[in-house]
Amino acid sequence: MxxxxxxxxPGLAAAALALTAAGASVKAQMKSVVEPSxxxxxxxxxxxxxxxxxxxxxxxxxxxxxxxxxAARLKSAAAGLTAxxxxxxxxxxxxxxxxxxxxxxxxxxxxxxxxxxxxxxxxNALGDNCTACHSKYKPQTAS
Numbered sequence: 001m002x003x004x005x006x007x008x009x010p011g012l013a014a015a016a017l018a019l020t021a022a023g024a025s026v027k028a029q030m031k032s033v034v035e036p037s038x039x040x041x042x043x044x045x046x047x048x049x050x051x052x053x054x055x056x057x058x059x060x061x062x063x064x065x066x067x068x069x070x071a072a073r074l075k076s077a078a079a080g081l082t083a084x085x086x087x088x089x090x091x092x093x094x095x096x097x098x099x100x101x102x103x104x105x106x107x108x109x110x111x112x113x114x115x116x117x118x119x120x121x122x123x124n125a126l127g128d129n130c131t132a133c134h135s136k137y138k139p140q141t142a143s
Contacts, residue, residue, distance in 0.1 A: 026081065034077050038130065040070040041107055045123030048116035064111050067119060071108035074126070075101050096133040103129055 024032075044067035046052065048059045078101035082094055103126040110118035 029077055029080065033073055037070040037073040037077070038126065040066050041074065041104075041123050042127060044070075044111070045107070045120045049120035050116050051120070059116070064114055067111035068108050071104045071111060071122075074104035075108065078104060092136060096129065096136075099129050100126065100133070 044059070044063050047063060048067075078097050081097040081100070103122055107119055107122035107126060110116075110122055
């Protein structure tokens, strides 16, 4: 059985490149590419994490592929965040974007090799990277 994300997620890689080329805002890229891709990676990372029980290793091949595809989209998006029209002043932005790229690359390698522990670790580290970057650059609103 195919997961519903298998039908719409592959097109997001092309969308990430098109948005960057079109000069889309960081916010637009985050909403349309980064957020849905990260959500897939976080979900699959949890599904395949061996710490979550013995069934984690039994993830369907489509879920592993979805994670690898999501990681590839995140790598592309991270590269786009370092473009001159997307970058922010200072070295922190570029450092965070490079870290996002490197963590997405690690997640892609883990998903491709069906390594649940490595994928879970990479997804968790990517979540930490997102949180750290958002704390610096994303305007916070009162709840």
